[in-house]
Each structure stands twice: as C-alpha cells, then as structure tokens.
Amino acid sequence: MNWRLIKDKLIRQSFATLLVLSLVVIVIILVGLSIKSMPLLRAERLGVILTESVWSPMNGSFGFLPFIMGTVWVTFISLIIAVPLCVLASVYLVEYAGEALRKMVLPLMNVLAAIPPVLYGVWGVLFVVPFLSQYIAPIVGAETTGYTVFAGGIVLAVMIFPIMVSIMVEVLQTIPYELKAASLSLGATKWETIVKVILIKAKPGLIAAVVLGISRAFGETIAVLMVCGNIPQIPKSFFDAGYPLPALIANNFGEMMSIPLYDSALMFAALLLFVLIFGFNLISRLILNRLERKS
Amino acid sequence: MHTSSRIQAAETQDLGNISVPHIQIKNLNVTIEGKRILKDINLSIPNNSITSIIGPSGCGKTTLLKTLNRLVDDTKGVEITGSVLVNGEDLYAKDAEVTHIRKKMGLLSQKPFPLPMSIFDNVAYGPRIHGEKNKQVLAQIVETQLRNVGLWDEVKDRLDASATRLSIGQQQRLCLARGLAVKPEIILGDESTSALDPVSTQTIENLLIELKQDYTIVLVTHILRQARRVSDYIIFVYNGEIIEFGKTDDVLLHPKHEITQQYVKGFIS
Numbered sequence: 001m002n003w004r005l006i007k008d009k010l011i012r013q014s015f016a017t018l019l020v021l022s023l024v025v026i027v028i029i030l031v032g033l034s035i036k037s038m039p040l041l042r043a044e045r046l047g048v049i050l051t052e053s054v055w056s057p058m059n060g061s062f063g064f065l066p067f068i069m070g071t072v073w074v075t076f077i078s079l080i081i082a083v084p085l086c087v088l089a090s091v092y093l094v095e096y097a098g099e100a101l102r103k104m105v106l107p108l109m110n111v112l113a114a115i116p117p118v119l120y121g122v123w124g125v126l127f128v129v130p131f132l133s134q135y136i137a138p139i140v141g142a143e144t145t146g147y148t149v150f151a152g153g154i155v156l157a158v159m160i161f162p163i164m165v166s167i168m169v170e171v172l173q174t175i176p177y178e179l180k181a182a183s184l185s186l187g188a189t190k191w192e193t194i195v196k197v198i199l200i201k202a203k204p205g206l207i208a209a210v211v212l213g214i215s216r217a218f219g220e221t222i223a224v225l226m227v228c229g230n231i232p233q234i235p236k237s238f239f240d241a242g243y244p245l246p247a248l249i250a251n252n253f254g255e256m257m258s259i260p261l262y263d264s265a266l267m268f269a270a271l272l273l274f275v276l277i278f279g280f281n282l283i284s285r286l287i288l289n290r291l292e293r294k295s
Numbered sequence: 296m297h298t299s300s301r302i303q304a305a306e307t308q309d310l311g312n313i314s315v316p317h318i319q320i321k322n323l324n325v326t327i328e329g330k331r332i333l334k335d336i337n338l339s340i341p342n343n344s345i346t347s348i349i350g351p352s353g354c355g356k357t358t359l360l361k362t363l364n365r366l367v368d369d370t371k372g373v374e375i376t377g378s379v380l381v382n383g384e385d386l387y388a389k390d391a392e393v394t395h396i397r398k399k400m401g402l403l404s405q406k407p408f409p410l411p412m413s414i415f416d417n418v419a420y421g422p423r424i425h426g427e428k429n430k431q432v433l434a435q436i437v438e439t440q441l442r443n444v445g446l447w448d449e450v451k452d453r454l455d456a457s458a459t460r461l462s463i464g465q466q467q468r469l470c471l472a473r474g475l476a477v478k479p480e481i482i483l484g485d486e487s488t489s490a491l492d493p494v495s496t497q498t499i500e501n502l503l504i505e506l507k508q509d510y511t512i513v514l515v516t517h518i519l520r521q522a523r524r525v526s527d528y529i530i531f532v533y534n535g536e537i538i539e540f541g542k543t544d545d546v547l548l549h550p551k552h553e554i555t556q557q558y559v560k561g562f563i564s
C-alpha cells in the first residue's frame with residue numbers, strides 16, 4: 001500500500017485511540033471514586049448519608065445534607081443575581097450598544113473570566129463580607145459576620161458573569177436581522193421586539209449559557225470557601241453560613257485521616273459532586289434538545 | 296449622460312392615468328458609510344397597482360424599498376436626506392413616528408421569517424401590539440387574513456402549532472397574512488419569492504395581483520419575467536439612480552435608455 005495512505009490510516013486510528021483514552025479517564029475517575037467511597041457506603045445506607053444533617057466524623061456520623069444544601073444555596077443565590085443581569089447586559093450589548101463599545105467590553109469580559117478564583121475570594125473577604133455584615137444585614141435586621149451563603153452567591157455571581165455574558169452575546173448575535181425586521185415592520189417597538197421575539201427565539205441558547213454558568217458555580221471551590229463561613233449546617237436564610245461540597249473536600253483532604261471512614265467520606269463527597277454535575281449536564285442537555293426540536 | 300437629464304427622462308415617461316400618487320419620493324439621497332447608494336430619487340408611485348423595482352444586484356433597489364418603511368434607519372452609518380410622502384405625509388419629518396409608519400407598510404421579505412410562536416400568534420402579533428385584546432376580534436382577524444392568503448383550510452386545525460412547522464411556501468403566505476393583519480395601506484416585497492418553489496411562487500404572485508385592488512404594492516425583483524407577469528409599472532434602477540420609470544410594457548419592450556435595453560436584453564445583470 002502507498003505510504004501516504006498508510007500514514008493517513010495510522011493518524012486516523014491514533015487520534016481515535018486518544019479520544020477513547022480521554023473518555024476512559026472519566027470512567028477511571030468515576031470507578032476510583034466509587035471504590036474509595038465503598039467503606040462509607042458499607043457502613044451506612046446511602047439514603048441515610050444523603051438525608052442525615054449531622055456531620056460529626058469523630059462520632060462517626062456523616063450527614064451530607066448540609067453540604068448539598070450549602071452548594072444548592074450558593075448556586076441558587078448566584079443565579080438569582082447573575083441571570084437577570086447577564087440577560088440584560090447581553091441584550092444591551094447586542095441590540096443597543098454601538099460597535100465600538102461592544103468591541104471594548106467583550107475582550108474585557110474575557111479578562112474577567114481569566115482572573116484566578118483566589119483573587120475573587122480575596123475581593124469577597126475584603127469587600128463583600130464586610131459590606132454584608134455592616135450595611136446589608138442591619139437593613140433586614142440580621143446579625144452576621146458576613147461570612148454567609150449570600151457572600152458566596154455574590155462572589156460566584158461575579159465569577160460566572162463573564163462566561164454567561166459572552167455566550168449570551170453570541171447567541172443573540174445569531175438571531176437573523178430579518179426576524180427583527182419582521183417584527184419592526186409590523187410597528188413593534190424595539191423593546192417589544194426584544195421581549196416578544198428575540199428573547200423567545202434565543203431561549204434555548206440562553207438556557208445553555210445558564211447551564212454552563214451553573215456547572216461552573218457547582219464546582220467553584222476556593223473563592224466560595226473563603227467567604228461562606230464553612231459551618232456544616234443547613235442554611236436557613238441568605239445570612240446563614242454554609243459549607244458547599246467542594247469546600248468540604250478542599251478544606252479537609254489530607255488532614256485528620258486517622259479518623260475512621262473520614263477519607264472514604266471525602267471521596268464520597270467528590271463522587272457526589274461528580275454525579276451531581278454529570279447528572280445536571282445530562283438533564284439540561286435533554287431539555288435543550290427538546291427545546292431545539294420544538295422551535 | 297448626466298443625472299439631471301436621466302431624471303427628466305424618467306419623469307416625462309407616460310404613466311397613463313395615475314389617479315393619485317400614493318407614495319411620493321422627493322430628492323431622496325441615501326449615503327451608507329460615505330458611499331452614495333441612492334442619488335436624487337424622485338418618484339410617484341401610483342395606488343392600487345403593482346410597481347416593481349428592477350435593476351442589477353447592488354444597484355440600490357432594496358435600499359430604495361427599505362426607505363419606504365424606514366427600516367433603512369437601522370443600517371450602520373446611514374444618512375438620509377429628502378422626503379418620502381405617503382398620502383402627503385412625510386415619513387422623514389422630524390416628528391414622524393416610526394412605528395406608526397411601519398404599521399402602514401406590510402413587509403414580505405426574501406425568505407419567510409415566521410416569529411417564534413404559533414400560527415395563530417404570528418397573525419395576531421401585530422394587532423396585539425397595537426392594543427387589540429379582545430379574543431373574538433383577534434380570532435376573527437386571524438381567520439380573515441389566513442383566508443385572504445389561502446392558508447385557512449390548510450392550517451385551521453392546527454392554529455396552535457409552531458409556525459416553523461409549515462412548509463416554506465406556507466410560511467411565506469403566513470408572513471403575508473401577518474403583515475395584512477395590521478391593516479397596512481402598502482405592501483412591500485423584497486424578492487419575496489426568491490426562496491420559493493415555482494408553485495408557491497405562483498400562489499404568491501396571484502395573491503399579490505388580487506391584493507392590489509385594496510393595496511399599493513411595491514416589489515423588488517431580479518426576475519424580469521416575474522416583473523412582467525405581475526407589475527403595472529416598472530422602475531429601473533442602475534447605480535443608485537432611477538434610469539427609467541413607466542408602464543411595464545413600455546419599459547420592458549420599448550426601453551428608452553441604452554442601459555435599460557442592455558439590462559432587459561440580459562447584457563448586464
């Protein structure tokens with residue numbers, strides 16, 4: 001056979017192998033985490049671990065509910081703050097702002113996205129935490145150190161803002177001009193066109209942007225860990241401290257390994273995070289497919 | 296040949312009996328990012344007739360059409376001088392309200408762009424934004440307009456289905472119905488059949504011929520045979536200038552200008 005053709009075949013096959021290898025890594029992680037979590041799962045039923053709210057490794061009780069709820073609270077707060085802001089900002093950038101402003105702001109977004117999370121954490125400790133305890137909490141009559149799920153949510157919102165805005169801007173730019181023209185030519189104002197046509201048409205893409213934001217928020221560790229207090233309790237309000245899953249792993253891994261089942265519990269935390277993110281992505285992918293088929 | 300003499304010629308074309316010029320364009324100049332797209336346009340478009348704008352691509356015919364509903368305003372770096380009068384009212388007057396103007400002009404674009412909603416809501420969209428809330432009135436408008444474009448029998452059982460499920464020919468008729476629902480006076484068509492199959496094209500053409508009893512219709516087309524089939528008057532635009540304007544047969548069969556002759560015979564396109 002011709003050497004060129006052999007080379008072509010070889011390249012094709014080696015690339016395919018590399019692809020499979022990268023997929024295998026995911027499986028290896030999943031299997032590894034599962035094996036390491038087995039001791040805990042053997043000692044306690046899964047249902048109990050997930051719904052038990054007491055975390056006291058010394059006494060052998062490993063309730064993960066506080067951490068799950070901590071993650072949920074922080075993510076939820078960050079979305080409440082970031083999603084409306086991102087939608088409005090990207091609509092402004094695409095529909096109202098001039099070319100010059102757009103060209104200036106979008107690269108700036110990328111810079112924001114590239115700032116290391118620990119810097120956001122420092123910013124949170126220096127500004128967000130004191131601001132919450134001194135100015136915001138008194139308004140609603142709450143007393144707090146400022147190290148709360150609220151602070152975590154705010155820091156996280158700022159962190160997912162750039163990625164969500166960049167994607168939303170791209171999504172909005174794909175809406176054909178003629179569709180806007182169709183609405184405008186019926187006498188609709190620009191705002192009516194945005195709300196009733198553009199945002200509706202862009203919905204699947206906007207949801208995809210939010211999903212990416214959530215995935216990022218789920219896994220974000222260091223910045224959140226620095227501001228949300230890290231007390232293993234189920235938060236009851238914005239001004240309670242929380243303890244998200246990634247923070248649990250990062251704070252404790254490598255320490256206190258002499259406590260029985262502790263390392264297994266941390267591995268289980270990692271497995272839980274993995275499954276949550278994986279499941280979440282899967283579900284959102286399904287929803288998106290459905291939405292895309294519909295439109 | 297100089298611009299002024301061309302316009303003289305265009306204006307002296309015999310248009311037969313134009314009762315009332317529905318649209319009057321006076322000294323219209325459009326510049327986009329420093330480039331003159333339309334030069335000293337003067338035109339009177341008669342009512343209840345179909346006027347086709349023809350000319351080679353890039354000659355400014357679509358821009359000319361867009362000046363009529365002021366969609367040209369959205370173009371980046373655009374400057375417009377002169378006036379466009381509809382029933383004597385200047386669209387480019389300082390106090391002119393653009394949504395009000397656009398309501399008078401139904402636009403049928405190159406490809407159908409149904410709004411991301413149901414068939415019913417597409418037609419009801421215009422009346423709704425102009426304040427119609429009564430469900431029975433809306434249902435009546437939707438039925439009337441869908442019947443007008445011959446779509447009612449095809450879609451009456453699935454008015455709640457997404458408009459994007461329709462065939463492309465049906466979509467274009469839906470877009471026409473959507474435009475008619477805001478009770479325009481004028482229908483603007485921008486190569487409205489270029490994405491359609493021959494059968495759908497014929498349907499749209501026949502519809503337009505029917506509709507001219509009630510509307511003034513201005514079409515942009517690059518298909519001479521289509522211009523011949525449907526239009527009463529023809530405007531030939533070349534390089535941003537109106538070279539010739541007259542009755543369809545006069546312009547297509549006995550063009551007065553050499554460029555028009557060359558275009559009609561297919562030497563330039």
